[in-house]
Amino acid sequence: MAEYQTFEHDVLVVGAGGAGLRAAIAASAAGAKVGLVCKSLLGKAHTVMAEGGVAAALGNVDDRDNWRVHFADTMRGGQYVNNWRMAELHAREAPDRVRELEAWGALFDRTGDGRILQRNFGGHKYPRLAHVGDRTGLEMIRTLQDYGVHQGIDVHMECTVVQLFTSGGRIAGALGYDRERGRFRLFRSKAIVLGTGGIGRAYAITSNSWEYTGDGHALAYHAGAALQDMEFVQFHPTGMIWPPSVRGILVTEGVRGEGGVLRNRDGKRFMFDDIPENYRNQTADNEEEGWRYTQGDKSARRPPELLTRDHVARSILREVREGRGSPHGGVFLDISWIKRKLPNAAEHIIRKLPSMYHQFKQLADIDITTTPMEVGPTTHYIMGGVRVDGDTQSSTVPGLYAAGECAAGLHGANRLGGNSLSDLLVFGKRAGEHAAAFAREQGGASVDSGEVEEAVRAALEPFDRGEAADGRGPYQVQQELQTTMQDLVGIVRTEAEMARALEEIGRLEEQARRVGVSGNREYNPGWHTALDLSNLLTVSEAVTRAAIERKESRGGHFREDYPEKDPAWGKVNVVIRKGPDGAMQLAREPIRPLPPELQAVIEEQK
């Protein structure tokens, strides 16, 4: 018989980044007995990496800003396939969620009159991002962590969930293992909130850590929940590219918000070359105007470097492909040029972008106050995820909720910078509250012990197989998958390449089933990697199939064989479910039409 320890919770939150922490706090405040499972130590989750800021229409810097502008910006950025209800709630509630953090001890940078300072960011019409230099994510996660640990939440650190259990069509529990000893834990829970983040480790070049293996996406999918918008993967335009070992590490959009410009090898600001029609009215048509915008001139329009991330990433790729890239295959991002405009520019840069200064100095021997950075696109975020109800964050499986990056809808086809941090606050809270209400009203369900036994057995299989004679272990399979997704389902996609990717994923799935590991169950990263592989393969297949399905280009999804946006595709989401035969089923689900009052908001903001 399999050995495992059993824990009982009203609400189990899987993931302890911003969304998970905020959900746990909300569920606990609603009176639920809450368990919080985190794959790493508490406070190390990916939220800590967020740099630029949290978007909320506080109107502290520009009083023309309000929820209507933020809503319209989010919808425009998402190319109108967003869940509009989420976009509305997000824009309306983000300011309160940010102010709440201040009440819990967060210290944002200040305006001259002592309020929360806000900065410019791509796709946001007005300065909207509350921030702390370029370490906003750290401030947020630490604030939530330090507040959360006093709310009576049971924290299970360094614990990975491998399977969800349902009973009679609703959620019933989850099985996890602790990294330290490799022992199994069964969580019986009346409701479960997924806050597991993204899928970046499916790609070779990514800003994401080892944890980002699509766990929540895969857990939900196998538990019967629908996924949506999986084709929309965000490639952040500016990742480090040199030296090789730092490739993919994020360079915050805040650099451009503070006046940084993109140049090709000829020194040309190529972003002026191609400004999309729906942004033309809002974009500066000369360098001087762009500079004035970054310095707070309200009459100026934003520089083209601050167009949406999908567009900037593709523009960089174009420069590189057409032979105008930098020596190591990227372009130049230059903030040092502002010394021509500002006295004490070096000091200013270090104060505004301290961790960028530090990162380049330490890892690349580059002083960003004097020298341009070399940057290129890096896999950063997935807009797609678990299909949820806009108000409650409930998935299509009763009792199962999702919030933050692992949920779909808010960002549509492309996320605006800064909207992820506000996303996880707004919808983390909502998910936690609704999960607590579900637990209260619906009570618990039983977990089938046979299913638990089977899940434990499956998780231990890699040990039974032992290390392969040819030396092909979990790391090699993972690396091949990453290369496949990077090369064949990346920024620019074609049907033929993606068909090849599917074949390749099928082949790697076969191999993953045979992967064995050595050593024992105690803190064994080889074993952990072997278990994560199955999630990575599931989400890679979902991304690829959805990307083949959507025969147009929109936001983060660009098809070389269908380079134009197609209005018919603007009316549907691609939804994925696990079929009765275990195969992935795709469907095009119509997007509910915008109610007239929200349509009016979009029109007024055009």
Add this chain to the structure above:
Amino acid sequence: MANETATFRVWRGDREGGKFVDYSTGVSPGMVVLDAIHQIQADQANDLAVRWNCKAGKCGSCSAEVNGVPKLMCMTRLNELQLDKPVTIEPMRSFPPVKDLVTDVSWNFAVKQQIKPFKPRAPDAPDGTWRMTQPDVDRVQEFRKCIECFLCQDVCHVLRDHRLHQEFIGPRYLVHVAALEMHPLDVEDRVPDLRREHGIGYCNITKCCTNVCPEHITITDNAIIPLKERVVDEFFDPLGRLVKIFSRKKEAP
């Protein structure tokens, strides 16, 4: 450094004990110690235990001792090290070993739980918000840069050599208390705790913690010494004590 190999002498073991094992792996320009560990893990020792997350010096997970010095492995470039002899990599010695480079740091989380949490004054504005100027928050923002890598705890001789984990909270949590005590909005009083439960008197300001801080927080000068001064004012200054008895008000931050 291109296409060379180097030897990494990695501590392998568990709670019961362990030994150093040499691994030879290729090194290339720009590599950091964590890259070498990852290569070894992928090609030679799948079960080599190591914590890491961001690989950019922001999460504070990959703390270890490299050639005897507490470091973040992700921010330690190989070209800072002498590669003609083995590079020693071992776990932090202030904490019990779990496996290989992973240590049991749970004590740190337990300590934080015991520190009185943030307690703000009543809001300044009718809409429930506060007003603080940038100079007000600058000082505390320095402390809030802490990424909780625990390297300062690792190097602190009170913990490392004297093992006074039950009596002293260590530099990380003195910084945490300083961030709370100097927070412009906070009205809690942690000074009596500092003296007793937190054991601030054990620190004899050798500044080892400041020297290893990857975030360059001036731990000793900016956090610990001002806290020590508050303890002295509160408990060892007879005149100040009289004034306090009559005013009964917390010192303004």
